[in-house]
Structure formats: C-alpha cells, structure tokens
Amino acid sequence: MSGLVFLQVAPYTFRWDVLIPYVPAFAWGLLITFEVSIAAEVVGILLGLIAALARLARWPALRVIAIAYIDFFRGVPLLATLVWLYYGVSLLFGISFSAFSAGVAGLGITYGAYLAEIFRAGIQAIPKGQTEASRTLGLTSRQIMQYVILPQALRITLPPIGNTFVSMLKDSSLIAVLAVTDLMRQGMIVASDTFRAFEAYTFVAIIYYLVTVIVARGLAFIERRYAVSR
C-alpha cells in the first residue's frame, strides 16, 4: 500500500549485568579522570595567569608571545594537540614522557589559553580608580597588581574558572587516545572485552554526566557561600 520499507530490527535487550565485574575498573578510571583534570586545571591556571599578565605587560614582546600562545592553542583542536605532544615531541626531541604527563600537559596548555582570556577580562574589569589611588599612595606597578588588582580580579573570575573545570572533566576523556586508563578508556576496554559497547558507553556517559552535575552544583554552592561571607 505504500512504498515504505520497514527494516526489521530486533528489539535490543540491555545486559547491564555484564558490566558488574568491571565496576572496580570504572571506579579506577574515574579516579584517573579526576587526577588528570585537577593536575591539568592547575597547569592551566598557572599558564593562564602568566599569559594574562604577559598580555597586559608594558613590554610589547611579552604581549606578542602571549597573544601567539592564546591564538594558537585556541585554534588547534585539543585532540591534535594531545597526539602531537605525545607522539610528536618524542620523535622530534627524542624525549619520551608518559601518556599521563602528555595528557596533563596538552590539556593544561590548551586550557591555559582560555583561562588567560578569563583572567585578562577579570583584571580589566577592576576600575581604573583602584590603580590611580594605589599610585598616589606610592605603590609600584607590581605591588598594585599583586595586592590590589589580582585579589579582586581572582574573586570575580572564580565562577568562570569553575566552569572551565567542569569542561575539563569531560575534555579529559580525549586522553583515552593516548591509552591513559581514565574513565573513557575503561569504557573502551570494557566495550571490546564484552562486545557490549552500547552498555559500556552509556554507563560511561551517565557517570560523566553525574560527576559534572555534582561538581557544578558543588562549585555553585561554594560560590554562594563565598559571596555571602565576602
């Protein structure tokens, strides 16, 4: 009666029970995910802060270097950076470092580029009057940055920094391609072990989802507490 052809699809039966033996492996993977994310976030914050200060420096060469760094790592896909760092650097320089280090470095360097812009916006949001008052009190440029501008700028950049950490938890899954046994990599291993890829990846996705939601809510809570107690 119509030209439609219906594919005969067998109803899929989920077999969640096959995952049970792998729960410790998933837990271990989640721990690695956190380790990588926290380490990379710390690297990113340090690089971002340095790049932001360089971006605002009086010396033009510093500004150029900072802008080049920010543009480059925001423009190159994270996956490309990770693979290039892990395989390329050892080929070029003959130094090999662990997949874990390469992952942390790649994530940290890339996130540093984004964090630099967050810090820069925070620093520039502090009213000029703060700098002028500090100058008339005799503070040097470095002292003004350290004791007047940065403490205020860091406070207002805290929420966006928290957001980058939530993204980091998910983006860290890319280091699975370097064979770091994080949560994602465990999902890949379980999928090939059990031939139950759908269950394995669904389970991994749910864990990523829950973890990011919990972390985001936790950060929002800290933010509110911090805002109230100034």
Next chain:
Amino acid sequence: MNTPTTPADPMIRVNKLEKHFGHLKVLRGISFELSRGEVLVFIGPSGSGKTTLLRCLAQLEVPDSGEIWIDGARFDQRTRRSVGMVFQQFNLFPHLSVLGNITLAPRLVRGTSREAVTAEARELLRRVHLLDKAGAYPSQLSGGQQQRVAIARSLAMQPKVMLFDEVTSALDRELVKEVLQVMKELAEDGMTMVVVTHELWFARNVADRIFFIDHGVVVEEGPPERIFSAPKEERTRRFLGDLV
C-alpha cells in the same frame, strides 16, 4: 636636584603648567605658589581644568610643559609619596578592611612593621572619627565614612601636601558636612592642601586663597572674603552668581 629646603621655600611651586588631550588644551600655562600650611581652593566651571591640574600634581597625568616643585624638590617618581590625593569616587580597596586599606601602603612602601603601622592607623581613624569602624569593609560604610577612610589612608603615607578632588560631589547632602569637617580639622592642624570643590561653605571658611579657573587659565585669585564679596572679573561674578 636635592637642594636643601628652608622653611621659606614654598611647599608647592607650579610654573607655566600646560596640558592638552589631543587638540583640547586643558591647562594653558598655570603658575602659582603655595606656602607651608596654606589651603588653596580651586573653583570654576566643569571642564575648566581643575581636576587635570590636581592629577598633574599627583603625577597621574604628565604635563606637556611646565614645572612642579614640591617642598623645594623637582617633583618626580621619588617625591611622589609627598603628595596624597583623595578622589571623588573614594577608590577604597573593596577587598580589604578599613584597617587593611590604611595599612597597605605604609607596610609595602614605607616598610614599617605591622604593629607600628596598625597603631598609626588607629590614631588616624580617631582623627577622622571612625575608630569603631576599623574592622569594617568599605561596602559596609556610608559614602561619608568611606571618604573619611580614604582621607585617613592618604594621611598614613605622611604626605606633605594633600589634594582633594571634588571629594564631596558623590555624597548625599547630609554626608557632605562630616567630610568637610574632617578636612577643616586637617587644615587647622597645618596641612598644606589643594582643594577642588563646589562647596562654597568650605571655600569661604577654610581656604586661605581662592583661585577661579576657566578654560585652563587662572582668571582671578585672592582671599575668600574678596573673591566672594567683590570679584573683579566678570566671569568670576557670573560663575558665583550661578552657584548662589
């Protein structure tokens, strides 16, 4: 450069100060001298160059030409500390307590110990009648209180000259008086002050001399009694007429 100073030297000597922003000439050759302990009040319409003049004295602007001498020394980076400034918008550090605001610069710049600096800060807070607010944060204070903290913060660097740039303009009417009172007491204690204000009460009662400036030049100067009762220049008369 560092000629020894004698009490006879003027505290401030400004010689042919000029400053322009782009094509706009804001200061067109301003000269004056101010003795130790004298209070000079600048009045004039907005855009007349009063604020720019103060900002040059505070080294927040670099004059295009002219000279500034403070206490017999050519004003440069090293002598910056001898001039304190209070701003219209207070510019207190919001992340520091009142005590923190006052002690930050003395600790960093003068290198005084925390104990000594805190004792000094308490004494300054007593002078501006805010001793009970030492632990408060700027956001917890009224505008008048914030401005008095700003005055104390500036005094903590032991300046030889204090500059006040329309310090009551952002305040509610009823808070203006407490700030002017503190400034009056400061003047009575012998501080050399340069004040830009629209508060004629202050100009009349505290100033030793009044300068009326317009379009970047000093139109008329003299003691307050004369400026207010018998201004010589038509422009001064018109300006005061508009104010009263």
